[in-house]
Amino acid sequence: MPTPEFVLALRERIGHDLLWMPGVTAVVLDSARTRMLAVRRADDHTWAPVTGIIDPGEEPATAAVREVAEEAGVDCVPLRLLDVRTLPPISYPGGDRAQYLDLCFLCEHTGGEPFPADEENTAARWFPVDRPPPLNGRFREQLALALADDAATQFRT
DSSP: SSSHHHHHHHHHTTTTSEEHHHHHHHHEEOOSSEEEEEEEETTTEEEEEEEEEOOTTHHHHHHHHHHHHHOOOOOOEEEEEEEEEEOEEOOOOTSSSEEEEEEEEEEEEEEEEOOSTTTTTEEEEETTTOOOOOOOHHOOOOHHHHHHOOOOOOOOO
């Protein structure tokens, strides 16, 4: 999905200034917890769990489920909040700057087979949890939290 309309409207007012955004990461596992869903991003070709921006007024868990459907074409239910963290500021090619508060959810797959359902990704597929695709440090940490028996949400202080 392209840049959300509400972000474009904000950009008309603030230009390229740093924009604080709430976002979600959805670590989707199958019901046996042996496979994880990952998408290959179209912009930098890296593998990642599904991520996205929370719409104004949208519940974060609802946003995670929506993003999974929009990006990978599968259904899921959120089980718990895994991780809350502030990501470093990012600069986009057009000059826009943003910083995200990331709320990471463990979700369980309930239906559908993954495919790249929008232009944000070039692939979507299952990977064994013990042999995930190459993931950055944040996503490796979040996958480890999803697989841990500890139900406590991780916070940074």
